Amino acid sequence: MSPRHEMSLPVIAPDACDINVSFEFFPPKTEKMEEALWESLALLGPLKPKFVSVTYGAGGSTRARTHEIVTHIRERAGLDVAAHLTCIDTSRAELTEIAEAYWQAGVRHIVALRGDRQKHGGAVSGEVPYASDLVRLLKEVAPFEISVAGYPEMHPEAASAEADLDNLKRKVDNGADRVITQFFMEPATFLRFRDRAADAGITVPILPGILPISNFARAVEFAKMCGAQVPGWMQTLFNGLDDQPQTRQLVAATVAAEQCRVLYDNGVRDFHFYTLNRAELAQAICHMLGLRAQYLS
Numbered sequence: 001m002s003p004r005h006e007m008s009l010p011v012i013a014p015d016a017c018d019i020n021v022s023f024e025f026f027p028p029k030t031e032k033m034e035e036a037l038w039e040s041l042a043l044l045g046p047l048k049p050k051f052v053s054v055t056y057g058a059g060g061s062t063r064a065r066t067h068e069i070v071t072h073i074r075e076r077a078g079l080d081v082a083a084h085l086t087c088i089d090t091s092r093a094e095l096t097e098i099a100e101a102y103w104q105a106g107v108r109h110i111v112a113l114r115g116d117r118q119k120h121g122g123a124v125s126g127e128v129p130y131a132s133d134l135v136r137l138l139k140e141v142a143p144f145e146i147s148v149a150g151y152p153e154m155h156p157e158a159a160s161a162e163a164d165l166d167n168l169k170r171k172v173d174n175g176a177d178r179v180i181t182q183f184f185m186e187p188a189t190f191l192r193f194r195d196r197a198a199d200a201g202i203t204v205p206i207l208p209g210i211l212p213i214s215n216f217a218r219a220v221e222f223a224k225m226c227g228a229q230v231p232g233w234m235q236t237l238f239n240g241l242d243d244q245p246q247t248r249q250l251v252a253a254t255v256a257a258e259q260c261r262v263l264y265d266n267g268v269r270d271f272h273f274y275t276l277n278r279a280e281l282a283q284a285i286c287h288m289l290g291l292r293a294q295y296l297s
């Protein structure tokens with residue numbers, strides 16, 4: 001008889017019980033986009049994410065919409081929701097008022113960010129100029145759970161990688177409970193950052209920000225804005241797939257799943273997905289992570 005070859009299940013995490021996921025969404029601008037958001041939540045909600053977050057437009061341009069979507073998700077989907085909040089160009093009194101409104105609405109988790117400099121040509125100024133200052137203010141308002149941003153490849157405006165890490169340490173020292181990283185293309189980039197953060201005395205959880213690439217050209221634009229490096233092999237991999245969306249989706253899911261596999265093998269158990277309000281890729285990757293939908297009976 002010929003030898004028997006058995007296949008094992010291609011699950012990244014053999015024990016899905018030790019995996020936590022979270023998902024980021026942005027406030028929809030149109031009725032059609034809002035429908036897509038709720039469809040995404042319907043797909044991803046049963047995976048029981050630890051939380052979902054809703055972004056905040058540049059300069060607070062989507063402030064009211066963010067607040068509305070956050071409260072609706074909490075009420076309609078029954079999920080823990082983190083509201084993004086930026087401090088740039090916003091007074092201390094206004095930030096306090098926003099934080100108090102969230103707390104009164106039952107929102108207990110804030111993603112505290114400085115925000116993009118839209119009106120500033122020089123140094124950042126104002127009553128609450130940096131995310132570290134915002135973290136301190138939020139903790140003064142109420143015992144919020146606070147997530148902050150980390151940059152595995154350094155914030156584009158940072159003077160050096162060391163200065164950037166010092167800034168992250170200030171945010172944690174002021175009360176941040178968690179770091180969510182900007183997206184990256186190579187798992188080794190995150191793992192080096194995690195080690196450097198630990199050496200700097202940062203002990204809070206650091207979640208890798210995973211960006212499933214549904215549109216490679218757009219991902220390259222994002223990378224330029226945040227200082228992330230796009231490896232040559234990835235350019236080669238996605239080359240020629242602009243007009244083949246189904247193939248591109250399969251490739252994107254495979255790349256992101258392999259990224260998660262490497263991270264899992266190196267002890268990562270919490271994954272944060274930038275969904276761009278599209279659930280299919282994140283759902284596929286979570287399935288390969290071993291997560292399955294949990295519906296209420």
